[in-house]
Amino acid sequence: MIAVAHVSDLHLGAHDPAAAAGLVADVVAAGPDLTVVTGDSTMRARTREFRQARTLLGRLPRPLLVVTGNHDLPLLSWRRVLDPYGRYRSWICDELDPVRRIPGLTALGLQSMPRWRWKNGRLTHRQAGLAARALGEAPAGDVRVLALHHPPSAGWLPGWRRVVRAGRPDLVLAGHTHLPRVLAGDGCTLVVAGTATSHRTRGVPHSWSLITVSGGLFAVEERYLDGGGWYTGRTTKVPRLSAAAS
Incomplete structure (x- = not known):
C-alpha cells in the first residue's frame, strides 16, 4: 500500500492560525509515503509569507513535492513581469516542474500558472514532453501521479489533454477551487x-486529503477540522482506471 498526503491552498499570510497549528501534526500522524502540496502556499507572494510557508512546509513529511499556485506569483508588481517565480524558487523550491520517485510511484508536478494570466492556468508543449518522459516512461506498474494547481475543468487549463495523452497519469492532484x-x-x-x-x-471546513493506493483501488480520505481537531469525513473509493493496473 502507498499513502499520499495531498494539501492545497495554505494562503499563509491570510490563514487561520488554528488550522495551521494542527495541520502538520495531522499529516505527520498519517505517515504518508509522499506529501504533495498543490499550490497557493502564500496569499500574495510576499517575502514574509514565503518565510511562513517555508517553515510550515519544512515540517511536513518527506519526500515533498510542491508546485506553484496563482497566489504564489506577485500580483501588482514589476516582479510579475521580470521575476514572477523568483521568490518561490528562493524560498520554496528551485524546481518549477519537480519529479519525485518512491517505490511503486512516480510523481510529476507541473507549473500551471503562467505570468501573463491572473487566475486561470495553462500547460505547454514543453510540459507535455516532460510528462511523456517522467510519467510515460515510469517503471511498469508504477502509480503515475500528476500534480498541479489548476483542475482540468471549466476552461482553467488549456493544454490539459495534450499532457494527459503524453503522460497517461493514473492520479491527478489539484487545488484552486477550495x-x-x-x-x-x-x-x-x-x-x-x-x-x-x-x-x-x-462553506466547507478546512481540509486535506489522504490517498491510499492498494492494488487497483484508490481510497481518498478527506480530513476535516472542527473545534475538536482533525477528523475523517468523507471517504471515496474509486478503481484505478489505467491499463497499467491490469
Missing part, C-alpha cells in the same frame, strides 16, 4: 484538495 472532490475521467482519477489553512473555505 472545494474537495473526487472525479473519474480521461482515464485517470482527479482529486481536488480543499482549503488547508486559508480563510477562504467556501
